[in-house]
Amino acid sequence: MLAVLKENPESGVSIKKVPLPTPKKDEVLVKVVYASICGTDVGIYDWIPWAQGHIKPPIVIGHEVVGEVVKVNTKKRTKIKPGDLVSSETHIFCRNCFQCRKRNYHVCENMELFGIGRNGAFAEYATIPLHTTWRNDPSIPTIAMSVQEPLGNAVNVVTKAQVKGKRVLVMGLGPTGLAAGAAARAMGAKEVVGLNRREYRRKLAKKMGFDRVLDVLDPDEFGKFDAVLEMSGNRMGIEVAFEAVRIAGTIIAFGIPKESITLDWGKYMINKELTIKSVFGREIWKTWKQTTKLLVDKKVDLRKMITHKFPLKDFEKAMHVMKSGECGKIVLVP
């Protein structure tokens, strides 16, 4: 089958034929219908230090997926059966560690990552551990099923920010930022404002239901937001987030900076008496259930942020568009 492979410990990928995977015990074999490209995949492509620390080539990359179940290799009782459209939770938890025993599966201490630490979904077929396989509600558009992971992150961020009736600022309008704005709208925010330097992304944000989108935040608006969702991971963005948030407001940290960040601790952390929470992925399976509800009730339409579709064999072209930033979510079709 055709697959996108991180074949060597260097930048770039190989698009080549590999043997069909066979599902091990308690694994599900799926025929990939759609897989979407994540910012993480760009880092893997470029072989950034994080990728070097997490990937032992050769690995089939890609983790955001919807596939049709071909085979379920288990003796355990499960609702998952051939023909189902399923997705994968990227965080493959161990079920044994301190966090897993507390049901904090998403921050498992021995986490393995789909499409990073084990073969993923940029291929014609993939295997997913049964315990991280999510059976999709068939009323959700199939293409949207492949983009649930970023929406899930956004839903977790917005839930932790408790946005109902609040003025919300979304820093950074990449796919998760866009989804965060849409989720905040759906979850009852009073006003949702998005901030991004790129016009393309601001236009997308308008389509996703943001009330206002700006390229810079006027200092008049500093201290006026009840909740700031920091989705950019950008040093400037983080500085603006701390200025924009109201005294006793909430900041949710999600975007991962490429550099270490310094902060005026006294000015912001103490004098403003903020609530700061960080979010690492989706709560399993609570966030997936919330996400499903938003999609089934048509409160969020993920198709609005899917801007490109490429055949799997054209992965290099897709990566080129991805790096240009002139895109929303890019979906691959095997």
Ligand SMILES: [Zn+2]
């Ligand atoms: Zn992802």
Ligand SMILES: [Zn+2]
């Ligand atoms: Zn664990």
